[in-house]
Each structure stands twice: as structure tokens, then as C-alpha cells.
Amino acid sequence: MKKSIYRKFRRNIIFFTLLVSFTPLILLGGIIYYNFVRVYEEKIEDQVKYRAKSQCNTVEVFLRERVAILSTLVDTHSFEYLKQQTNLSHIFDVISRRTDGLVDIGVIDGSGQHIAYSGPYDLAGLNYYHTFWFNEVMSKGKYISDVFMGFRKSPHFIIAVRGHNNGKNWVLRTTIDPDLFHQLVRTAQTGRSGDAYIINKDGIFQTGTRFSGSILGQSNLDTKLFGEGTSLVEKIKLNGRVKYYAGAWLKNNDWLLVISQDVSEEMAGLLTTRNFAILILSLGCLAIIYTTIITTKMTVQRLEKANDGINELNAQLMHSDKLAALGKMAAGIAHEINNPLAVIGEKAGWMRDLLMDEAFTNSDSYKEYSVSIDKIEEHVERARKITHNMLGFIRKMEPRLDDVDINGVLNQTVGLMQNQARLNNITIQMEFDPNIPIIASDQSQLQQVFLNLISNAIDAIEIGKSKEGRINLKTWQKNEYVFISIEDNGPGIPKESERKIFDPFFTTKKTGKGTGLGLSISYNIIEKMGGMINFENKAPQGIVFTIKLPVVLPEKK
Numbered sequence: 201m202k203k204s205i206y207r208k209f210r211r212n213i214i215f216f217t218l219l220v221s222f223t224p225l226i227l228l229g230g231i232i233y234y235n236f237v238r239v240y241e242e243k244i245e246d247q248v249k250y251r252a253k254s255q256c257n258t259v260e261v262f263l264r265e266r267v268a269i270l271s272t273l274v275d276t277h278s279f280e281y282l283k284q285q286t287n288l289s290h291i292f293d294v295i296s297r298r299t300d301g302l303v304d305i306g307v308i309d310g311s312g313q314h315i316a317y318s319g320p321y322d323l324a325g326l327n328y329y330h331t332f333w334f335n336e337v338m339s340k341g342k343y344i345s346d347v348f349m350g351f352r353k354s355p356h357f358i359i360a361v362r363g364h365n366n367g368k369n370w371v372l373r374t375t376i377d378p379d380l381f382h383q384l385v386r387t388a389q390t391g392r393s394g395d396a397y398i399i400n401k402d403g404i405f406q407t408g409t410r411f412s413g414s415i416l417g418q419s420n421l422d423t424k425l426f427g428e429g430t431s432l433v434e435k436i437k438l439n440g441r442v443k444y445y446a447g448a449w450l451k452n453n454d455w456l457l458v459i460s461q462d463v464s465e466e467m468a469g470l471l472t473t474r475n476f477a478i479l480i481l482s483l484g485c486l487a488i489i490y491t492t493i494i495t496t497k498m499t500v501q502r503l504e505k506a507n508d509g510i511n512e513l514n515a516q517l518m519h520s521d522k523l524a525a526l527g528k529m530a531a532g533i534a535h536e537i538n539n540p541l542a543v544i545g546e547k548a549g550w551m552r553d554l555l556m557d558e559a560f561t562n563s564d565s566y567k568e569y570s571v572s573i574d575k576i577e578e579h580v581e582r583a584r585k586i587t588h589n590m591l592g593f594i595r596k597m598e599p600r601l602d603d604v605d606i607n608g609v610l611n612q613t614v615g616l617m618q619n620q621a622r623l624n625n626i627t628i629q630m631e632f633d634p635n636i637p638i639i640a641s642d643q644s645q646l647q648q649v650f651l652n653l654i655s656n657a658i659d660a661i662e663i664g665k666s667k668e669g670r671i672n673l674k675t676w677q678k679n680e681y682v683f684i685s686i687e688d689n690g691p692g693i694p695k696e697s698e699r700k701i702f703d704p705f706f707t708t709k710k711t712g713k714g715t716g717l718g719l720s721i722s723y724n725i726i727e728k729m730g731g732m733i734n735f736e737n738k739a740p741q742g743i744v745f746t747i748k749l750p751v752v753l754p755e756k757k
């Protein structure tokens with residue numbers, strides 16, 4: 201019951217200590233982490249958006265420059281001049297040397313006939329009248345196509361501008377190098393998972409890509425997700441990983457330049473820091489748990505010990521009270537019994553005198569009478585001894601102050617008991633400290649105590665007589681106290697009797713053998729001298745009684 205209260209107490213302290221230490225720690229950690237992730241994500245978003253926007257500008261400038269070159273040619277040269285193959289080749293040579301990305305150039309008349317061509321393919325003489333781009337450029341004046349296969353059967357796109365001479369429309373057209381264009385777009389790719397490419401409104405790739413698909417393939421991005429304007433960021437989850445897609449519209453909202461970035465790659469630094477922080481936090485938590493448990497355990501143990509001390513003290517107080525109450529009662533009983541005992545003793549004596557009379561001496565029952573009177577006298581004597589002991593126990597025994605040599609008193613007592621010990625095959629060993637001082641005490645009372653203890657030891661050994669008996673007497677001094685120990689190798693005391701042995705009348709001996717007063721009288725005597733009797737029960741290996749007496753030095757005479 202008591203143990204479970206301490207256990208509950210300990211559990212509660214540990215629980216509440218951990219609760220108040222962990223709650224702010226976890227809350228703080230969570231809030232910091234949440235905010236950190238949010239700020240980090242915003243930063244990545246901005247960065248991807250910015251890259252899309254700036255790359256879009258670069259591509260726009262590239263296209264605008266190429267359109268400007270064609271427009272300048274159309275504005276500064278006549279159809280008649282440019283349709284001359286040599287003139288066109290010369291001009292293309294000059295332009296190619298200064299401008300990247302132009303594959304070829306061609307002049308087409310109003311009927312869609314390819315009149316002059318300079319470039320690596322054999323496209324002269326083809327008619328473009330029915331192609332989508334020819335119609336577009338004729339009606340709008342300028343046209344940049346989507347990527348298509350065309351007559352040359354490989355993906356490319358063209359830029360075309362309309363010229364007007366002598367009331368006739370014609371077209372100057374150039375092909376943009378798809379590889380160079382792709383390289384230009386690709387410069388916006390970053391990291392291990394970044395991608396940059398262009399798709400048209402229908403999601404068809406206008407450049408090659410790193411991971412997303414090949415040119416003219418279908419992208420799985422829904423271009424409608426990317427709103428009007430220059431750029432917009434979308435977060436899309438693919439295979440459980442979050443990817444950011446930033447898109448910027450160009451070419452009059454026909455093409456969407458897309459920059460994609462895997463968030464986890466960008467967040468890798470943060471994740472490493474987070475894992476490190478979690479590790480440190482976990483170690484810290486373990487340290488807190490360990491310290492809390494150990495400290496609480498130690499505190500509760502100390503408390504338990506202190507409480508045990510208090511309980512012990514209470515038990516001692518109760519014991520003293522019990523002794524005092526019993527003592528008073530015993531004194532009353534002893535006094536009341538003493539008088540009838542005296543009368544019985546006297547009457548028994550008188551009966552013995554009468555028995556000496558001749559009339560009785562010759563009686564057949566003389567012997568029986570005589571034995572009975574002996575028995576009466578013996579038991580009266582025994583009863584008197586008991587009452588005497590009881591009175592001795594309660595009387596205010598103010599100890600006399602003799603000069604007592606403890607070792608000497610012990611030697612004397614052993615002398616008295618030696619015969620009895622020898623008869624019972626018991627050896628009494630003595631280890632006396634010769635330096636213990638002579639103290640002021642009551643020699644006869646001390647002798648009574650020693651006698652009680654040694655005779656108890658002899659009785660005990662007799663009971664468990666399986667081995668050779670041994671009684672060990674020791675004396676020593678420590679600080680202001682003299683110690684006397686009496687150890688025997690008898691059977692010791694059963695655990696349940698431990699608390700009772702100092703109680704008056706507690707005895708395990710046969711009726712007539714022990715009164716159960718020996719230890720309580722001894723306890724009383726030593727307590728009055730300002731000392732203590734303790735015992736260490738080593739059952740079944742015997743018991744050690746230790747007497748502790750304060751050193752009271754005799755007054756100098």
C-alpha cells in the first residue's frame with residue numbers, strides 16, 4: 201500500500217515534469233519549423249517564377265531580333281533584287297555570320313511559289329500556297345510558326361514576314377535552328393531535377409525537354425492552369441513529390457515557357473538541418489527523461505527513507521508508551537499479589553511446622569503433605585520473584601553512580617555463567633578493547649543486563665543445539681559512546697517476533713522457564729542510563745545484541 205503511494209507519487213512527478221518541459225519545446229520546435237518551411241517555400245516559388253520570367257524575356261528578345269532582321273531586309277530590298285539567287289545567298293551569308301540560329305532563307309511570291317532559296321535543303325520550287333503559315337503571314341504581315349515537320353520532315357519552326365512591292369505581296373521566310381533554340385531555353389535548367397522548355401497552347405512541346413517529353417510530344421501540363429500575364433506558379437504533386445511549375449506566356453500568348461523544379465531537391469538543405477535538429481532534440485529529450493527519472497527516483501527514495509525514520513521514531517514512542525502503561529499496570533498487580541503471596545507463604549510455613557507434630561509424622565499421607573507444602577513454597581517463591589522483577593521493572597531506578605570498568609563487569613558476569621555455558625558445550629569468546637574508559641554508571645544494573653543477555657544467548661543455543669555453541673562478547677569505543685555486543689550462533693528470532701521481544705512478558709520459553717521480563721528490564725535500565733539496546737537478527741544464524749552507552753566520565757575525587 202505504502203509502496204504503491206510512492207510509486208504513484210513518482211509517476212505523477214515524472215509525468216508533470218516531462219509535460220511542462222516537453223510542451224513548450226515541442227510547440228516552439230513545431231512553430232519554428234512550420235514558419236521556416238513556409239518562408240523557404242515562398243523563396244523557392246519566387247525564384248522559380250523569376251527564372252521563368254527572365255528566360256521568357258530572353259527568348260522573346262531572340263525571336264524579336266530575328267523578326268527584325270527579316271523586316272529590315274524586306275523594307276530595304278525589293279522583291280526583284282532578293283529573288284535573284286546570288287543576291288539572296290550573299291545576303292544570307294552576311295546575316296549568318298552575324299546572327300545565330302538561322303538555318304535557311306527563302307523568297308516566296310504571292311502565289312506561294314518558292315522562287316529563291318538559300319540553305320542546306322532542296323526547297324526551291326516548292327509551293328506553300330496551301331500551308332497554314334503562308335496564309336497567316338499574308339494576312340497578318342508577320343508570323344512565327346509553331347514547331348512542325350514541313351517538307352523537310354524534321355521538327356522546326358519558321359519566321360516569315362510579308363513584303364510589298366509594286367502592288368504585289370511576297371514573303372521572306374527563315375527557319376530557326378531547333379537545337380540552338382533548345383539550348384537557349386535550356387540555360388534556365390538548374391539542379392538535378394530542374395527542367396525548362398516551351399509548350400504551345402495545346403501542350404505540344406516546342407523544344408526538347410530534360411525529363412518531360414520530346415519535341416512535338418504532348419505534355420501532361422494543363423496550360424489553362426497558367427493564367428494570363430507573364431508568369432504564374434503551380435504546385436503539382438507527382439509520385440508523392442511536390443514539383444513547382446512556373447510558366448510565362450510569350451509570342452502573343454501562343455507559347456508557354458515552363459520552368460519546373462522538384463521542391464524536395466531545393467529543400468534538401470533544409471531537410472538535412474531539420475533531421476539534425478530532430479536528432480539533437482531527441483537526444484535532449486532523452487537526457488531530460490533520464491535526468492527526470494533519476495532525480496525523481498532519488499528524491500522519492502530520500503523521502504521514503506525520511507518517512508521510514510519518522511515511522512520508526514513513532515514506533516519507538518508507541519513502544520515506550522506501551523511499556524509505561526504496562527509498567528503501571530504491572531506495578532498495581534504486583535503490589536496486590538504480594539500481600540496474598542506473603543499470607544500463603546506464611547501459612548505454608550505454619551503448615552510445615554504443624555506437620556512436624558508427631559500425629560502427622562506418623563500419618564500415611566505425611567510424605568504427600570510434605571511434598572505439597574514444598575511445591576506451595578516453591579511456587580510462592582517463584583511468584584514472588586516475578587512480582588519482584590515486575591516491581592524492579594517499574595520502580596524509578598535512579599542508577600547509582602559507581603566507577604564502572606565495563607570489561608571488568610563483563611568478565612565477572614562471564615565468570616558467573618561459565619559453568620552453565622560449559623555444561624551446554626558453549627564457548628564464550630571475549631574481544632575487549634582495553635582502552636575503553638572507566639565510566640560513571642550503576643555496576644549492579646549493568647551486570648543484570650549482561651546476565652540477562654548472556655543467559656538468553658545460552659538458552660537460545662540450547663534450543664537450536666545442532667552445532668557447537670559460541671557466544672562472542674565485544675567491547676569498543678566510538679566517539680562519545682562505549683559499545684558492548686553479545687553475539688550468539690543460536691537460531692535467532694522468527695521475523696514476526698522481532699517487534700515483540702522487548703515487550704514485558706513476551707517469552708517463547710516453557711512456562712516456568714522464562715518470565716519474558718529479562719529484555720524489557722534490560723531495555724529500561726539502559727534507556728535510563730541514556731543508552732540504547734539494538735539487535736541484528738541473523739536468523740537462522742543467530743543474533744547480535746548491541747548496547748550503546750554514553751561515556752560519562754566519573755567525577756574526580
Ligand SMILES: Nc1ncnc2c1ncn2[C@@H]1O[C@H](COP(=O)(O)OP(=O)(O)OP(=O)(O)O)[C@@H](O)[C@H]1O
Nearest residue numbers: 656657660692701707708709714715716717718719
Ligand atoms: N539470543 C536470543 N536468541 C533467540 N531468541 C532470543 C534471544 N534473546 C531473547 N530471545 C527471545 O526473546 C524472548 C524474550 O526474552 P526475555 O529475556 O525478555 O524473556 P525470557 O528470556 O523468555 O524470560 P526471562 O528473561 O524472564 O527468563 C525470549 O523468550 C526469546 O524468544
Ligand SMILES: [Mg+2]
Nearest residue numbers: 652656718719
Ligand atoms: Mg531472558
